[in-house]
Amino acid sequence: MSAALLSLDGVSKGFPAAPGADRRAWARQVWRALWGRDPVPRAAGPGTVAALEGVSLTVRRGESVGVVGLNGAGKTTLLRLAAGHLAPDAGRVTRTGRVATLMDLTAGLAPALSGRDCIPLAGALAGRSRAEMAAAAPHIEAFCGLGPALDRPVGGYSSGMALRLGFAIAVHCDPDLLLVDEVLSVGDFPFRQRCLARMMVLRERAAVVLVSHNLAEVARFCDRVVVLDRGRVAYDGLPEAGLALYRRLAEGAEGAEGAAPAPRDSEDGATPGFLKPLFHDATRVGPLDLAWLDDGGAAVATAPFGAPLTLRLRARLAAPARALFVGVPLYAPDGTRISGLASDLAHPPVAAGAGATVTATLTVPAPRLNPGPWHGVAVLHDGPGTLARQPLPPLTITGGPSRHWGHWTPAATWTLSAGARSAPEEGCEARAKVPE
Numbered sequence: 520m521s522a523a524l525l526s527l528d529g530v531s532k533g534f535p536a537a538p539g540a541d542r543r544a545w546a547r548q549v550w551r552a553l554w555g556r557d558p559v560p561r562a563a564g565p566g567t568v569a570a571l572e573g574v575s576l577t578v579r580r581g582e583s584v585g586v587v588g589l590n591g592a593g594k595t596t597l598l599r600l601a602a603g604h605l606a607p608d609a610g611r612v613t614r615t616g617r618v619a620t621l622m623d624l625t626a627g628l629a630p631a632l633s634g635r636d637c638i639p640l641a642g643a644l645a646g647r648s649r650a651e652m653a654a655a656a657p658h659i660e661a662f663c664g665l666g667p668a669l670d671r672p673v674g675g676y677s678s679g680m681a682l683r684l685g686f687a688i689a690v691h692c693d694p695d696l697l698l699v700d701e702v703l704s705v706g707d708f709p710f711r712q713r714c715l716a717r718m719m720v721l722r723e724r725a726a727v728v729l730v731s732h733n734l735a736e737v738a739r740f741c742d743r744v745v746v747l748d749r750g751r752v753a754y755d756g757l758p759e760a761g762l763a764l765y766r767r768l769a770e771g772a773e774g775a776e777g778a779a780p781a782p783r784d785s786e787d788g789a790t791p792g793f794l795k796p797l798f799h800d801a802t803r804v805g806p807l808d809l810a811w812l813d814d815g816g817a818a819v820a821t822a823p824f825g826a827p828l829t830l831r832l833r834a835r836l837a838a839p840a841r842a843l844f845v846g847v848p849l850y851a852p853d854g855t856r857i858s859g860l861a862s863d864l865a866h867p868p869v870a871a872g873a874g875a876t877v878t879a880t881l882t883v884p885a886p887r888l889n890p891g892p893w894h895g896v897a898v899l900h901d902g903p904g905t906l907a908r909q910p911l912p913p914l915t916i917t918g919g920p921s922r923h924w925g926h927w928t929p930a931a932t933w934t935l936s937a938g939a940r941s942a943p944e945e946g947c948e949a950r951a952k953v954p955e
């Protein structure tokens with residue numbers, strides 16, 4: 520497992536709700552900065568808005584985490600705590616490595632200075648040396664694409680221009696953790712695409728936390744989604760289920776008092792962690808009936824190496840669905856995700872009424888998966904929403920090549936020759952085929 524760059528452990532944060540309390544809160548911050556503690560321990564009371572309550576999450580190198588939630592859910596507060604701009608009232612925030620933030624477009628940009636002169640200034644505020652920023656400056660200038668405007672005072676920049684400069688500085692500060700709060704929305708479409716592409720490169724060796732109301736961008740960029748609901752983590756896991764929950768919150772279906780509890784990871788300790796979160800919206804679909812089938816249509820728990828694999832899904836709809844399709848992420852015995860198969864790539868989504876039985880079959884004619892217990896998940900979608908996410912039944916692949924490496928052994932042929940002069944005339948040649 521890769522290194523944790525950010526951990527929030529039971530973090531709560533409140534803000535004074537009473538008019539005039541701002542000054543006392545400011546004095547408290549100063550006291551805390553000077554003495555490292557509050558003048559008196561503070562608990563969220565009637566005069567306090569609880570922005571975050573008991574939030575725990577860990578962000579690791581290589582992750583791109585989208586944070587979504589309705590207005591006032593606590594997203595910005597979470598990011599400001601993560602960046603160290605705010606101190607928690609309770610709990611602990613731990614950061615490792617270099618952090619870069621893109622939360623306030625004016626941060627590090629002095630209105631009277633030119634964009635070019637702001638580069639070392641913003642770098643210094645992020646803890647980078649003058650030499651580091653001098654080395655990064657040509658890349659920053661090229662990435663932001665401001666041209667001659669880079670020599671104009673930033674006080675006259677539009678918000679999109681400030682974003683270009685701020686983003687270019689943040690990503691070229693070589694951060695381990697990049698925290699981005701919604702600001703991308705002010706960029707034009709081509710620049711936003713460039714930002715996403717750059718963040719994709721960055722996440723290979725760092726981690727990115729992106730607060731956004733743009734669900735398409737979150738779906739495209741993030742491999743994990745945290746949904747905040749009134750200061751609490753309502754969901755933390757794969758984007759598809761997280762965004763589905765967010766949409767329901769937005770529709771008011773789950774945000775209201777007395778609504779069904781937010782879907783969470785299965786409590787079932789037997790399910791490997793990499794298959795989670797599991798999810799089932801019982802108001803829309805019954806449990807998924809899943810089976811691996813042999814050639815004769817009988818359910819099997821083992822399959823010989825190389826034999827065709829057929830998975831069948833059946834489920835009864837409890838509510839009408841407009842665009843049903845199925846996704847099947849496949850995981851190797853060690854938990855590595857090796858593939859994802861989606862029915863909508865081969866077959867258009869289907870509509871059905873309440874009471875209908877959905878049946879889907881997936882056949883992989885020559886999978887050549889290496890021996891061992893394979894895992895997977897069946898995900899039943901209705902358009903952008905997820906109805907259920909359930910583990911596949913156990914499947915063990917048996918037999919196969921006498922030696923094997925990695926996750927699969929493709930059908931392949933070899934030639935091999937050896938000789939003093941030109942092969943194969945003077946040497947010997949061997950032709951071999953990997954066994955079927």
Ligand SMILES: Nc1ncnc2c1ncn2[C@@H]1O[C@H](COP(=O)(O)OP(=O)(O)OP(=O)(O)O)[C@@H](O)[C@H]1O
Pocket residue numbers: 534535568569570588589590591592593594595596597
């Ligand atoms: N400085 C502050 N003083 C008082 N209340 C605050 C302060 N900052 C945040 N809050 C309150 O904390 C709650 C969470 O705010 P936060 O800005 O974190 O939400 P958000 O999810 O980022 O919202 P949005 O989507 O509207 O940007 C809100 O009720 C907000 O009014």
